[in-house]
Amino acid sequence: MGELVAGRPALHVDVVVSLPLDLISTMSLLYRAVPGSGLDPWLVATRRSLPPALREDIDLLHGFSGRLLYYLEEPIMRFAPLRPERLDATFAELFDFLVELPPVTYRAMALHALDRVHRDLGTGLVIPASEDESAWRRYLEPGLTTATGEEAYAILREPEALRDRTLRLLRGVWEQCYRDEYVARLPAVREAARRARVSAGRGFGVAFSELTGKRLPSTLAAGLHNVSAVTFCPSYHLGGFISYIIYPPDVIVYFSPALDDAASLVANDQAVERATAPNGESNLAQRAREDILEGLRALADPNRLRILDLLGGDELYAQEIVGRLGIAQSAVSRHLSQLERAGLLTVRPRGGMKYYAIDQSALTRIAGAIEARAGN
Numbered sequence: 001m002g003e004l005v006a007g008r009p010a011l012h013v014d015v016v017v018s019l020p021l022d023l024i025s026t027m028s029l030l031y032r033a034v035p036g037s038g039l040d041p042w043l044v045a046t047r048r049s050l051p052p053a054l055r056e057d058i059d060l061l062h063g064f065s066g067r068l069l070y071y072l073e074e075p076i077m078r079f080a081p082l083r084p085e086r087l088d089a090t091f092a093e094l095f096d097f098l099v100e101l102p103p104v105t106y107r108a109m110a111l112h113a114l115d116r117v118h119r120d121l122g123t124g125l126v127i128p129a130s131e132d133e134s135a136w137r138r139y140l141e142p143g144l145t146t147a148t149g150e151e152a153y154a155i156l157r158e159p160e161a162l163r164d165r166t167l168r169l170l171r172g173v174w175e176q177c178y179r180d181e182y183v184a185r186l187p188a189v190r191e192a193a194r195r196a197r198v199s200a201g202r203g204f205g206v207a208f209s210e211l212t213g214k215r216l217p218s219t220l221a222a223g224l225h226n227v228s229a230v231t232f233c234p235s236y237h238l239g240g241f242i243s244y245i246i247y248p249p250d251v252i253v254y255f256s257p258a259l260d261d262a263a264s265l266v267a268n269d270q271a272v273e274r275a276t277a278p279n280g281e282s283n284l285a286q287r288a289r290e291d292i293l294e295g296l297r298a299l300a301d302p303n304r305l306r307i308l309d310l311l312g313g314d315e316l317y318a319q320e321i322v323g324r325l326g327i328a329q330s331a332v333s334r335h336l337s338q339l340e341r342a343g344l345l346t347v348r349p350r351g352g353m354k355y356y357a358i359d360q361s362a363l364t365r366i367a368g369a370i371e372a373r374a375g376n
Contacts, residue, residue, distance in 0.1 A: 011204050012229040015196045017189055019182065020081040020094050023170070025235040025243055025254050026178060028069050031062040035291050035343035035362075040237040046177045054176070057169040060155065063146030065110070066117035074109035075101070075166060077247050082231060091174050098167060103159035106166060110156060117143040141330045145337055185236040192234040192257030204230050211255040214242050220251070227251045291343065295366045298342035303327065304335045308344070308358060315348065315357035 030050075033043035047055070065071035079097050080086060086093075111127055118125050121142055128135040133153065140152045155162045199207040204224075208216055211232055223246040224230075235243065235254040243254040298304060303325065310316060310324055322332045336356060339345045343362045348355045 011224070011227070013200045013204050013207055013232070014229065015193050015200050015232045015234075016082070016087055017186075017193045018081050018087060018089070018233055019091060020076050020079055020086075020089055021231075021233045021252055022182065022189075022235060023091075023094075023174070023178075024073055024076050024245065024252075025233070025238065027058070027072050027170075027173065028062070028243065029235075029237055030173065031058050031069065034341040035294060037341075038239075039241075040239050042181070043237050046181075049177060051172070051176070054169060054172045057165050057172075059146045060151055061166060061169060064140065064143055064152035064155070065113040066120065066143045067145060068117075068120070070113035070116050071110055072166075073245055073247065074113050075106070075170075077245075078105075078109060082229075082250060091179070095167070095171060095174075098170070101163070103163045106163040107156060107159040110162060114140070114143050141328065144330055144334055146334065146341075148334075188257050189234045189236055192255075193232075196232055196234070196255065200232060207232060208253060212242055212253070213240070217242060220244055220246070220253075223251065291362075292366055292369045294342045295344055295362060298338050298344055299366075301335065301338075303331070304339055307332075307335055307339065307356075308363075311345070311356060311358045315355045317353045317355050319353075321356070 029039060029043050030047050033039045033047045035044065037044070047058075050058070061071055062069045075098050076094070078101070079089070079094055081089060081094075115127065118139075123142055125139050125142070128139055136153055136156070137149045140149050140156075144152060155165070196207070196211055199210040202210075205216065207230075208214075226248040227246070228249045230251045230253060232253050232255055234257045236257055238254055238256040240256070245252040299308075306325060307321060310321060316324075318332065318336065319329075321336070322329045325332060336345065340347060340356075344359055346357050346359050348357070
């Protein structure tokens with residue numbers, strides 16, 4: 001009759017509209033919304049509109065806890081947004097809760113995020129028992145993306161600064177760019193959730209396929225053995241991407257609401273492109289100028305210039321670049337990430353590896369802009 005095994009309860013599957021959970025998705029999308037990312041134009045334009053201090057905050061606070069961006073999940077999940085009484089929580093309620101948390105809690109959340117990174121990577125490293133800076137830098141290195149080891153070490157040594165920058169970022173994004181957008185999109189999001197509950201009633205596998213239009217990623221499938229509930233949450237600007245949070249005992253899967261009037265959305269995006277900024281410069285012209293600045297910032301590093309030199313002949317995969325540069329793999333990953341974020345590199349997955357190549361058109365645009373300013 002076959003082997004007898006201890007069974008586990010079936011996953012509880014639900015669909016919710018949650019402002020705190022939506023904020024996690026939006027913050028991670030804004031972090032990734034750089035030229036060439038393929039993300040919603042609204043995200044790219046919104047990231048550009050953020051004051052420099054907020055852009056620095058988003059790159060630092062997302063940039064030290066791995067490619068899955070674990071840190072900013074921590075304060076939101078600490079709020080326990082899936083508790084029944086908090087499903088309809090407002091931003092004010094979330095923020096008031098976070099303000100009450102002491103600085104030491106923010107440091108603990110950052111360390112938990114880093115521990116998740118090391119468990120994912122299987123490094124075997126644990127939080128250093130002493131304040132030895134070299135030990136901490138070794139511990140931080142695997143999780144660094146757009147933050148440097150010096151920045152990450154400093155922010156962990158100053159819990160009050162970590163708390164203040166986290167609160168400033170969340171409030172700044174909400175008040176300066178996302179509050180009105182969230183309110184405007186809320187009816188469509190609620191309608192998407194209503195429809196999604198039909199799929200959720202058919203079980204997790206069917207719901208994932210129907211709501212995302214994708215196959216279940218192996219990393220998500222592997223993470224299900226530690227969870228008891230899966231919650232689907234609509235994220236308006238997600239587009240065709242897959243996004244999820246594995247935070248035992250819960251998994252949150254984001255899906256994009258169905259867009260009923262694609263033609264009107266395209267027309268709206270075109271109108272936004274043609275609009276004029278307060279300084280009299282068209283949004284298209286302003287975007288082109290900011291793309292140039294982003295590219296110049298990425299070029300202002302000797303190791304990134306060396307990477308471009310290496311890629312001048314042909315595309316290379318990341319490990320080849322590491323071997324030829326002779327610097328740490330994590331440092332190479334950060335440099336590649338910045339070049340990619342500036343739109344200077346193209347990335348082609350193949351055989352489980354990423355192959356990088358120069359985007360010649362992007363370099364040509366930068367060169368042309370410099371030449372024009374030289375009066376040639």
